[in-house]
Amino acid sequence: MTTLAPQTDQGQQHIQTLYHQLLSYWNSRDAAGFASLFAEDGSAVGFDGSTMNGKAEIFASLQxxxxxxxxxxxxxxxxxVRQLVGGAALLRAVAGMVPPGAEGLNPAVHTIQSLVAIQEHDSWSIALYHNTPAQFHGRPELVEQLTSELEQALLARRQAD
Structure with missing residues (x-):
C-alpha cells in the first residue's frame, strides 16, 4: 500500500493508483498482475539492477x-507526480520493505522508485519502473529520516487494515 501525495489533477490520481496497484501486486506476489500494468514494450529495473524488457519478460522473471x-x-x-509531455507522466516515490516474517522495515533495502507512465487511449500503463537503493552513503541521518517517515506510513496502513 502507498501513501498518496495531495491531488491536483485526475491524471495524477490515475498515475498514483497505477503505482499503488504495482506495489499491491508485488506484495501479493502476483506476477501476472504486476506485468499487466506495463505497456507491451515496458521495462522494469530491479533493486539489484536486473532489467526486464516487455510484459512477457517481466511476468516470467517475477514468476x-x-x-x-x-x-x-x-x-x-x-x-x-509530474505531467511530462502529452500522454506521459513521471512518478517519484520512496519505499521501504518489511522482510518476510518480520514486523518492521529493513532500512538496508529502502529504495527510491521512479515510474514513467504513458496514456494510450483512455488508460495508463507503465513504460518504465526503476528501483535504486536509498543508501545515502555517509549520511546516516537521511536513512534515519526516511525510516521514520516510512514507519509512520506503515503504522497508518496497519491501522487502516
Whole structure:
C-alpha cells in the first residue's frame, strides 16, 4: 500500500493508483498482475539492477522470483507526480520493505522508485519502473529520516487494515 501525495489533477490520481496497484501486486506476489500494468514494450529495473524488457519478460522473471524466493512487502510514499509531455507522466516515490516474517522495515533495502507512465487511449500503463537503493552513503541521518517517515506510513496502513 502507498501513501498518496495531495491531488491536483485526475491524471495524477490515475498515475498514483497505477503505482499503488504495482506495489499491491508485488506484495501479493502476483506476477501476472504486476506485468499487466506495463505497456507491451515496458521495462522494469530491479533493486539489484536486473532489467526486464516487455510484459512477457517481466511476468516470467517475477514468476521465477516469487516461486523460488521469499519477498518482502513494500510500503511506498509518493513524492511527486509530474505531467511530462502529452500522454506521459513521471512518478517519484520512496519505499521501504518489511522482510518476510518480520514486523518492521529493513532500512538496508529502502529504495527510491521512479515510474514513467504513458496514456494510450483512455488508460495508463507503465513504460518504465526503476528501483535504486536509498543508501545515502555517509549520511546516516537521511536513512534515519526516511525510516521514520516510512514507519509512520506503515503504522497508518496497519491501522487502516
Amino acid at each position: 521465477q522470483i516469487f516461486a523460488h524466493h521469499p519477498t518482502g512487502a513494500y510500503i511506498g510514499i509518493v513524492r511527486e
